[in-house]
Amino acid sequence: MTDVIAALRTALGAGAVLTDSGIGPRHRSDMSMTGRDLPLAVLRPRNTAEVAAALRICNEFAQSVVPQGGLTGLAGGANAKPHEIALSLDLLSGIEELDREAATLTVLAGTPLERAQNAAAEAGFLLPLDLGSRGSAQVGGNLSTNAGGNRVIRYGMARAQVLGLEAVLADGTILSNLNKMLKNNAGFDLKQLFIGSEGTLGIITRVVFRLRPAPRSTNTAFCALGGFDAVLRLLRRAETDLGGPSAFEVMWPDFYRFVSGHKMTNAQPLSADHPFYVLIEHQGSDAQSDPVRFQAFLEAALEGGALSDAVIAQNEKEAQSFWRVREGYALDTLPDIVNFDVSLAVGRIGAFAEDCRSRLAARWPDGKFFFYGHIGDSNLHITTSVAYAAGEGMHDVDKIVYGCVRDFHGSVSAEHGIGTLKRDYLSYSRTPEEIAVMRRLKTALDPKGILNPGKVI
Ligand code: ZN
Numbered sequence: 001m002t003d004v005i006a007a008l009r010t011a012l013g014a015g016a017v018l019t020d021s022g023i024g025p026r027h028r029s030d031m032s033m034t035g036r037d038l039p040l041a042v043l044r045p046r047n048t049a050e051v052a053a054a055l056r057i058c059n060e061f062a063q064s065v066v067p068q069g070g071l072t073g074l075a076g077g078a079n080a081k082p083h084e085i086a087l088s089l090d091l092l093s094g095i096e097e098l099d100r101e102a103a104t105l106t107v108l109a110g111t112p113l114e115r116a117q118n119a120a121a122e123a124g125f126l127l128p129l130d131l132g133s134r135g136s137a138q139v140g141g142n143l144s145t146n147a148g149g150n151r152v153i154r155y156g157m158a159r160a161q162v163l164g165l166e167a168v169l170a171d172g173t174i175l176s177n178l179n180k181m182l183k184n185n186a187g188f189d190l191k192q193l194f195i196g197s198e199g200t201l202g203i204i205t206r207v208v209f210r211l212r213p214a215p216r217s218t219n220t221a222f223c224a225l226g227g228f229d230a231v232l233r234l235l236r237r238a239e240t241d242l243g244g245p246s247a248f249e250v251m252w253p254d255f256y257r258f259v260s261g262h263k264m265t266n267a268q269p270l271s272a273d274h275p276f277y278v279l280i281e282h283q284g285s286d287a288q289s290d291p292v293r294f295q296a297f298l299e300a301a302l303e304g305g306a307l308s309d310a311v312i313a314q315n316e317k318e319a320q321s322f323w324r325v326r327e328g329y330a331l332d333t334l335p336d337i338v339n340f341d342v343s344l345a346v347g348r349i350g351a352f353a354e355d356c357r358s359r360l361a362a363r364w365p366d367g368k369f370f371f372y373g374h375i376g377d378s379n380l381h382i383t384t385s386v387a388y389a390a391g392e393g394m395h396d397v398d399k400i401v402y403g404c405v406r407d408f409h410g411s412v413s414a415e416h417g418i419g420t421l422k423r424d425y426l427s428y429s430r431t432p433e434e435i436a437v438m439r440r441l442k443t444a445l446d447p448k449g450i451l452n453p454g455k456v457i
Pocket of ligand 1: 149374381415
């Protein structure tokens with residue numbers, strides 16, 4: 001047993017320091033499935049003081065620590081190497097306080113997102129942060145990756161929904177500001193350093209979320225459009241006529257044809273011969289008038305020529321079938337898929353998709369390329385399925401797509417983070433000066449470089 005493990009066992013108790021066969025296989029990798037190794041040990045602290053004690057010891061021994069939440073990330077950010085120690089937030093779980101007057105929810109970092117959402121809903125509030133992995137993703141991980149999801153267009157990214165935060169620095173210092181005020185300009189907004197830095201500057205232990213009133217109605221439509229210009233017109237119209245949609249999801253025709261034609265999806269809301277498809281959702285506060293307004297909005301868009309066709313979900317089940325098309329799980333059945341999560345100025349997404357597709361098709365004439373995403377939030381997902389020689393070919397797909405992103409002044413990561421998988425491409429979206437400042441912040445807060453080394457920068 002190494003000295004650092006012995007010191008950790010003394011401080012946390014043997015049960016909180018797993019090694020060898022005590023480490024479950026799930027600690028090998030996040031959902032990118034790129035992690036190959038089990039860590040040297042897995043720590044399971046039960047409270048902030050134990051997180052601080054663990055980091056103090058690891059810092060003393062210059063021992064690398066990789067924070068692990070629900071392990072639902074897609075960028076390799078939570079994968080540990082065999083000489084690194086994983087710090088699991090699993091036991092730091094629970095709802096601490098729901099403040100009805102302030103409309104805030106205080107939770108521990110290891111709480112699954114869905115549990116926090118349910119706690120808000122039971123009190124008549126909405127915690128708008130929402131993503132597919134809500135059942136197992138933990139709020140600490142959601143924040144350290146600044147998760148996006150489906151309702152960013154209305155409520156912003158994860159960082160926009162946080163009022164207060166507690167985090168532990170590499171040397172064990174507890175930085176606590178469980179602020180509940182919407183307005184607070186007393187000095188630097190330190191919490192934002194920890195949100196989106198993927199565990200490289202500190203480990204988040206507690207969160208104060210800002211809650212919103214729960215919506216009283218949800219209206220969902222599946223639309224067909226003649227071109228990307230029409231998509232943009234519909235989006236602007238939804239902003240003005242509806243006071244903003246809660247989701248605006250776009251699908252290119254190859255995506256729609258493949259997914260809606262697949263038995264896994266079991267839904268085909270519209271015929272498959274249109275150039276573009278949009279799933280639009282509006283949530284409002286008036287169950288009586290909202291559906292009327294929603295229908296009038298779609299009719300006006302049809303008359304004005306922005307829409308070619310549209311179908312409104314008549315019930316929750318039908319709305320779910322629309323979302324099933326957009327979620328596109330059928331893509332996972334294709335061989336050798338590579339998924340991308342990029343963002344671009346909304347007006348340029350149509351041109352980007354055309355250019356990117358032709359660059360990919362020039363290299364792989366028989367390849368399949370699917371474009372879809374949260375276009376209202378400027379977020380485009382791309383799934384490629386091409387026959388490549390292992391290793392090298394996969395790099396080529398990355399180079400072509402990220403090269404195109406660079407040329408269009410977009411971002412190589414819209415919502416999944418950088419982790420290890422996109423680290424080599426960070427400079428495509430950030431200047432050398434920006435990356436130098438990131439390194440200076442890292443050195444200032446974690447001089448020995450023990451926190452999630454090799455990730456992001
Ligand atoms: Zn997404």
